[in-house]
Amino acid sequence: MREVAIVGAGMTRFGELWKYSLRDLFVEAARGALESAGADRLDSIYVGNMSGGQFVGQEHLGPLCADHLGMAGVAAARVESACASGGVALRLAYLDVASGASDLVLAAGVEKMNDGADVTAVLATASDQENEVYHGITFPGLYAMIARAHMAAFGTTEEDLAWVSVKNHRHGAKNPNAQFRREVTVEEVMASSPVAAPLRLLHCSPVTDGAAAVLLCPLSEAKKYTDRPVKIRGSGFATSTLTLADRENPAVLDAVQLAAERAYKAAGVGPKDIQVAEVHDCFSIAEICCIEALGFADRGRGGQAARSGMTALGGKIPVNTSGGLKSKGHPVGTTGVAQAIEIFEQLRGDAGERQANGARIGLTQNMGGSGASSVVHIYERGF
């Protein structure tokens, strides 16, 4: 397998972008990635997208995206793994280059969620229709059950959950592309509207429009496009049971753990080597479970990480310097690629006010559903 580098990145602002259609969003992000690398051709395109069909009535995104980029003819397809769609698109693009099949590949994610669809119902299609949705469960409900399980097993508190939101909003306030560029206090989080006990509004990521794209090529050719490439050292992908109730322990995200083990093995590094990470905080409890599964915190101890400052900028391992899904926004199929862009910028030293000092190795973790699929990537400064 060839070594692979990210050489360009582009993304839209995240938010309620009423004036932009799905194709507008894709084109803006993709053009940004191509222009930043001075590239004018592609061998293939992988577009992460959870549910264009239900959100805006548009499937068959491969040709749509290639065509609107002015590149009809290029091999292009949509990749779907619920909220992990973007991360899986990145993995397929990575494998495409690593295998030697393609030399210049775009990994993109796009989601247009604000267009009138019943978002909660659309998102619920990522859980088990027969075993979960049929009984009325929604994603806030599933993650509320994960939170309850974590609280019961490890004594995690509502305040621990609140600190995750406080930290991520503090980071997001420094991100010009974030949907919510403002800080929140623990008191505000604890007083926000209940959504599914113990989760409140400010524990939940928002409904977001946005797109992101990164350009991949063999590391040996990276200098043609940039003098500061970022190498992808490893990629790990795993699944778990689709139904939360079928897991051995609902407080443990085993697919995340498995994907992380595979990525660490491929990269030849361990959790202690990671200096900055973007993890899938679709709900505050998710960040707590994910940092445990990734090995940043011991099992059951993730609840204290945000409060203690360990995962804040300036801490031992800054997590979600972009603001995470909570503050930056969560256009579901885009998220995995947007996470890669944050780490790309961090390792190049381009993250401005949210720069993690001297980071050389970073990680992204993206997941679908209640953690039924997860993909982890590990990156290293390539210059």
Next chain:
Amino acid sequence: MAGIVGYGAFVPRNRIKSEEIARQWGKDPAVIQRGLLLKEKSVPGFDEDTITISVAAARAAIDRAGIDPMRIGALYIGSESHPYAVKPSGTVVAEAIGTGPEIHIADFEFACKAGTEAMFVALGLVESGRVDYAMGIGADTSQGAPDDALEFSASAGGAAFLFGRDNLLVDVLETYSYTTDTADFWRREGEFYPRHGGRFTGEPAYFKHVLASARGILEKANLKASDFRYAVFHMPNGKFPLSAGKTLGFKQEQLETGWVVPQMGNTYSGSSPTGLAAILDIADPGDLILITSFGSGAGSDSFVLKATDLLPQQRGRAPTVQSMLQGPRRYLTYGEYAKYREKLIVND
């Protein structure tokens, strides 16, 4: 110069509190009151509809003007809840207030701005000299589906404005309209409750049109926010008009007089017109007043108005908006409310 020679408003005395509606649906009343800034809303009785509200408001307007109603040459009613789909509300109102048959009548519909629409056309006919007096009314018994956010706001009431050329209570200095095709809120033929695009009704609909219309008229009239004593913006909830006003540079004290929504609710076509009536109830001669409506679909009308010396002399001839908001009230349970709003299915 043409302007307002009489005005009047009407708000039914039945009320329901936000907390009573919240309780019915298991919602937290504190969250509703904090989020929408709504305390209670007016509810029409069995014998109250757009026509009766219009008649009450129109009579008050004629009383303040002190003119013979037979001299009214045009009467327009803007509403989302005309009792008939086919047959005008205006004909009933005209006969009830003692005018006609030599009168031009039309019912208007433009979601929540149908009232200012009626005022706009009435003013134009008077300015042109086609008629001596013309009445524009905005009135509604607003619809909101049970368990929809609209249920906390959709209320009943309205205001009437009589335009003429002499003995003006209020000069109309400038008008402005701003309209685009924006489907943020709608009700199809035969449907009972409106549907809406949730958060799409905010930035791309309400704020886009209200801000553009207000900025447009300020530029056209060469005025700035600080020149005005009062301003009123359409009130779909408590928050939007205050937010729009502050964005435009208006201060709380300029906004609070016309901001009747926390106690009255959103009377749709009657919303900003009733807020304007509440301002005219206390404005001093020479005060500048801005009104900007908003109707989904979508558009806004703005008027720059100036109170004359005659306003304080004439306004005591009819009840004020506050006398109806603060006066005798009857608080309904959700069950009574459901009965009055015909939300219960009964056999004939």
